[in-house]
Structure formats: C-alpha cells, structure tokens
Amino acid sequence: MENGNLSSVTVFVFTGFPQLQNGGLLLLFPLLFIYIFIVIENLVILFAVKLDDCLPNTTYNFISVFSFLEMWYNTATFPRMLPNLTSEKKIISFINCFLQMYFFHSLGTMEGTLLTVMAIDRYVAICNPLSYPHIMTPQLCAQLSAGSCIFDFLILLLAIVWITTLPFCGLNQIHQIICDFTTLLKLTCKIHLYVIGLSILYIFDFICHSLKTWDFMLGFV
Numbered sequence: 309m310e311n312g313n314l315s316s317v318t319v320f321v322f323t324g325f326p327q328l329q330n331g332g333l334l335l336l337f338p339l340l341f342i343y344i345f346i347v348i349e350n351l352v353i354l355f356a357v358k359l360d361d362c363l364p365n366t367t368y369n370f371i372s373v374f375s376f377l378e379m380w381y382n383t384a385t386f387p388r389m390l391p392n393l394t395s396e397k398k399i400i401s402f403i404n405c406f407l408q409m410y411f412f413h414s415l416g417t418m419e420g421t422l423l424t425v426m427a428i429d430r431y432v433a434i435c436n437p438l439s440y441p442h443i444m445t446p447q448l449c450a451q452l453s454a455g456s457c458i459f460d461f462l463i464l465l466l467a468i469v470w471i472t473t474l475p476f477c478g479l480n481q482i483h484q485i486i487c488d489f490t491t492l493l494k495l496t497c498k499i500h501l502y503v504i505g506l507s508i509l510y511i512f513d514f515i516c517h518s519l520k521t522w523d524f525m526l527g528f529v
Contacts, residue, residue: 317480318402319480320405320481321482322485323398323481323482333394343382343386343387346379347382349375351375353372353375354375366444367430369446370453373422374423377418377422380411385408385412406468406472410468414460414461417463417464418457421456421459422456425452429449474497476496480495482495
C-alpha cells in the first residue's frame with residue numbers, strides 16, 4: 309500500500325485503541341448494550357409521537373425527526389465498529405469507508421441543523437405565542453425538516469466525492485475506530501491549502517444555511 313495511488317487502495321486498516329488489542333471483548337458488550345438502548349429509545353419516541361393524538365404540535369414532530377436521525381447516526385458507525393473490536397483483521401473496504409464517513413458526517417450535520425430549527429421554533433413560540441400556530445404550520449415544519457436534510461446530504465456529498473479523487477500514499481492505517489475526514493486526509497499525498505479552504509467553505513455554507521433559516525423565520529414574527 310505504500311506510495312500507492314487511489315486505484316491501489318482497496319482497504320483501510322483500523323488501529324484504534326492499540327492498548328486494548330487483546331481486550332476488545334471488554335468493550336464489545338457495553339457498546340452493544342449502548343447501541344441497542346439508543347435504537348430502542350428512539351423507536352419508542354418515534355412511535356409515541358406518531359401514535360399519540362395528544363402530541364400533534366410541531367415541537368414533537370421535530371423531536372421525532374431528530375430521533376430518527378439519531379438512530380441512523382449511530383447505525384452508521386456501531387454495526388461496523390463492534391465486530392472490529394474482536395476481529396483480528398480490523399479492515400474496511402475503500403467504498404464502505406467513504407460511505408460510513410458520508411452518512412456519519414451528513415447525519416450529524418443534519419442533527420445540528422435540526423437543533424437550530426428547533427431553537428427557532430421555541431423562539432417563535434415564546435416571543436409570539438398568539439401567532440405561533442399560524443407561523444409554524446405543519447407544512448412549514450415539513451419544509452424545514454426536509455430542507456435541512458436535503459441541504460446537508462448534498463453539501464457533504466460534494467466533499468466526499470472530492471476526497472475520493474485524491475491520491476493516497478503511505479500506510480493505509482486509520483488510527484481510529486471509524487472513518488473520519490481528518491484521518492483520511494492525513495493519508496492523502498496532496499494536502500494543500502485548498503483542503504483548508506474547502507473545509508472553511510463548507511463551514512461557511514452551513515452557517516449561511518442556519519442564518520437563512522433564522523431570517524426566514526423572523527420574517528413571520
């Protein structure tokens with residue numbers, strides 16, 4: 309794998325938790341319990357909001373969407389991470405690594421954007437309670453939720469596609485237990501200023517998206 313290019317890299321090797329090479333089983337069961345608990349907890353919230361007619365308001369709809377994202381956010385990492393704790397070959401294919409990184413970061417960004425929308429929802433409810441039902445309609449709630457998801461999926465997709473075009477050289481070892489932007493960028497042969505510039509660009513786009521949502525909501529207040 310040394311001094312290879314993009315086409316020669318077919319797998320990555322996880323080297324996270326090197327001090328626990330022979331004690332992965334000690335982490336397997338606690339982490340498995342945490343993952344199952346997260347999934348069950350969020351499923352309960354989803355069913356509670358959907359089945360209880362006493363919870364029709366937009367706040368609970370946002371909470372149900374957040375629970376759905378949180379469930380898949382953890383599913384993007386745990387199922388792949390848990391077997392590697394006890395496996396001798398802690399490897400992941402090139403495609404699966406980038407898919408994991410894409411869903412991990414896009415779902416995490418969606419949660420951050422949705423929290424911003426939920427904060428604005430509470431702002432409108434507190435500062436303008438009489439007009440709140442007319443401002444935060446179910447249609448607007450669905451548009452904000454869908455818009456946040458679509459925007460974050462697309463903006464992260466461009467970053468992932470761009471990183472896959474970079475040549476990789478040196479060892480194909482990832483010093484973590486999941487695929488991440490920073491660790492993969494360290495394995496590329498071309499880490500120039502445009503890498504930093506692209507990162508700043510996406511952070512700026514995320515901030516602009518949040519500000520646009522804020523301005524959009526304030527226009528109704």
